[in-house]
Amino acid sequence: MPKDHGIGASQKRREDVRFLTGAGNYTDDINVYNQAYVYFLRSDVAHAKIKAVDTQAAAAMPGVVRIFTGKDFEGIGGLPCGWQVTDKNGEVMKEPPHPVLAQGKVRHVGDPIAAVVADSLEEARNAAEAIELDLEELPPVVDMKAALQPGATKVHDDIADNLCYDWQFGSETGDVDAAFAGAAHVTTLELVNNRLVANPMEPRVAVGEYSRADDMSTLYTTSQNPHVIRLLMGAFVLGIPEHKLRVVAPDVGGGFGTKIFHYAEEAFCTFAARQLNRPVKWTSSRTEAFMSDAHGRDHVTKIELALDADNNFVGLRTDTYANMGAYLSTFASSVPTWLHGTLMAGNYRTPAVQVNVKAVFTNTVPVDAYRGAGRPEATYQLERIIDKAARELNVDPIKLRRQNFITSFPYATPVAVEYDTGDYVATMDKMEELMDIPGFAARRAESEAKGKLRGLGVNCFIEACGIAPSNLVGQLGARAGLYDAATVRVNATGSISVLVGAHSHGQGHETVFPQVVAEMLGIDESMIDIVHGDTSKIPFGMGTYGSRSLAVCGSAMVRATEKIINKAKKIAAHLLEASEADIELKDGQFSVAGTDKSVAWGDVTLAAYVPHNYPLEDIEPGLEETAFYDPANFTYPAGAYACEVEVDPETGAVTIEKFVSADDFGNVINPMIVEGQVHGGIAQGIGQALLENCAYDENGQLLSASYMDYAMPRADNLPHLANYIVDHSCQTPCTHNPLGVKGCGEAGAIGSPPTVVNAVIDALRSGGHNVEHIDMPVSPSRVWAAMQS
Amino acid sequence: MYSFDFARPTSVADAVAALGQEDAQALSGGQTLIPTLKQRLASPSVLVSLSAIADLKGVSAEGGTLSIGAGTTHATVAAEAGAYPALAELAGQIGDPAVRNRGTIGGSIANNDPSACYPAAALGSGATIVTNSREIAADDYFQGMFTTALEEGEIITAVRFPIPEKAAYIKFQQPASRFALVGVYVSKGAGGVRVAVTGASNDGVFRWSEAEAALAGDFSAGAVEGLAAPSGADMISDLHGSGDYRAHLVKVLTKRAVAKANG
């Protein structure tokens, strides 16, 4: 019988009750007395010199409170970047200023030029239309390779070559060259990892508030990490000390990475509220979201794989151009480097691996982490080139992968990380079983009888999650630690509030975290609530991203709960007049080992707060403990994915007939939530592979700036649930965190894009089309065009 | 949205009078117009809602003709145009349930979006567009993207479709908007064979005359097979497909539509 509570139970998500019945409290639901509204006048050209911004007529329009321009932010800090990358010559990356409102120049469509604060949003918009702009248009740079050409327009005047950094990582050049020189076969592939827009259901919102009475600023914002925003905005932008700044991220309707970063609108609302002594609110429209939320991916890569005569991988070399956009977003610099280069070994024993990345400024929206962040880019290249190599060598792609698997752990890769544990053979076996690989030939024949081409795509993936050991990331350029914190506050009657640094915006923390504490204490989950998302309530937290919540913050929670248990045992020992060493906690009862003497959880908690009969000489009253947890290593979820597609050879339309994922997430606390996370991640991966395309024209205009042109995956783009199988039964527990968990939030989005593309190529080749590669999104028109050539 | 006055007449005559005011605009289901207003791309002084005019609503079949009031929603057509199944099916594939419950045939035909579905049905059936002042044959009505024969202030009151012997519509969705990347409507009836194409051309909905000629003698997919696809040069070319791709789809979808019409 499956468990119905504690660790391993598929408990329904308690937070869904409020989300599904309209009781959620999202940032846009927050309205503060006397609030004003801000409308941002944004650049509609990609690159221009700002010659004049005349706000005089606009300022006199009805309802206008004040109009701010770049001038108002002179002398105020710009938006900082949280990760300093050092390039291959030992020089630090170029870090151009990123002002809250544009100063001197606009650098992408959507760059905010002026901010109109008015009594109503309509009045603010009316006044914004009356602002007279004198912009001198400059030629934009959109294409990364063109941006690096000598003489290209400079996005930032003092960065001559538009190059943020030229980074090299992994094995020594000599070793890699030697591997290639001695190789029996070399496979080469050039590909694009398409630019994406995260598109969480809830657009970004910021409400700034200021209390003159205590000089306190409050920002309500759609953030995945309120403490990070407090740190960045307080220390680097506005100069407000932490104790005078409160950041609240209430219910947040999805983040997918794009709500990690500190944005200009947050700083603006906080700043303006102080200046005006009046709350200021901004709610992004969907159109604004397309041109102001950080985008994801956008890599152009050449990858080469060297194999020996026995088909062993002997060398791997990549050359990637990574688009930074016009400014460095909060973690932009880390994505193509430490989150991408470190994963380039994949699940394989390749002895020499070298990664080269040029990060380039262009006149486009800044690019930063999006679900998977760097790891999908790594997986995509690697798993595409292995497929190509298998075809060139005429070997089975599964066999080729198996042959090169890492099989003993711990395993130190040539790209800095050490995998603590894993079993890639087990996940491959599981995938093969669930996919029914032997039945593929018959299914292909069935499709062909209907005039369709059927293809099978397989691949593996590994990711580094549970981000991250602070000492390590500090050496790699991170400007913050990446631990997390939790406070377990036990109340007098035994109910518990757990204050956690991880923010839940769809992940289900409010359900899962109590399951862990309930299991440890042997009490019911209904006695436990999670508190998150408010810097004035929770001790500290680095937030939610990188599949880290349970692995890092959950570990802090376990540590704090252990402290609670230790103290509670002392109290119980006192109440039971026994030795602490003899006290056992089971099912919410403290008992003296080997006797029938016991006290209940509630008796102990009450004693802690009403300490009439209490060991006051040894311990303090109260029952509240905090723990900070810094992981010893990353966690390394891994898996094997497969998918079958049908291609309509007349139209190029691709449908996904079956998708199987066999993941190893280590231990699993709530299987239903894990499956939901993977289903959602794969949906986003399928979106990237088949549909999503954030495209700019040569003038730097965003061609896909609304849902009329930006294709999001919908339910009917995915296989029916019966053929959409996510399995996590292969479990090699993480060796270094107390729960043995690895994280599951990004896996689906990381593992699935190459699966789909591999399958489409397989289908086309079965139809006699000599197609090696199609860049994502593999849209009907691209498939058709590939078949024509 | 800029501010505007709002009128909600209950008769066509009152609506026509209200539309006589300067910068007045008709509002039907609002599925096109409201987003346009929200983006401040239109600034009518008066919005004249047609939704309270009972005469503009309903589906009726009589003597081989299906009449649909201009204010009839896509959902109603999908549910009630059983006398003309290909048309009912087309209506049921427009947008999503919210769009179908608000959007109307009159609004769609008046708007004449180059990727919309109804224009293909009207042209592909040889329908008649009935307005407050005249009747216009579909062949004369559609005059290029977003351009029609309607005069300023003229209101579509109904669309009359001769019910053909056979008909079918095949829509190949643009992946994002799910309007027609290309849609082909074929019919065979008393007026002969018609093949109307939406989504493809820079000139909006059009009849593919070569295919009509080939199908007139032999209404089969095979008759289309032998044709060259129309030229891609005049076709829409964008993020979702080149002109050549659209031209190719015109042929593929025509074949499929004929096969479907033949059951």
Ligand SMILES: Cc1cc2nc3c(=O)[nH]c(=O)nc-3n(C[C@H](O)[C@H](O)[C@H](O)COP(=O)(O)OP(=O)(O)OC[C@H]3O[C@@H](n4cnc5c(N)ncnc54)[C@H](O)[C@@H]3O)c2cc1C
């Ligand atoms: C998400 C979405 C998806 C859609 N998908 C599709 C699709 O797949 N296929 C498709 O064909 N369409 C699609 N549409 C468009 C939809 O069908 C609209 O409903 C239709 O184009 C306009 O109809 P309406 O009644 O909403 O008109 P409105 O938006 O009210 O008006 C549109 C225009 O027509 C004018 N007008 C309205 N009624 C009359 C009249 N009786 N006489 C004269 N002028 C009039 C108005 O003044 C306005 O200029 C979609 C729309 C949305 C929002």
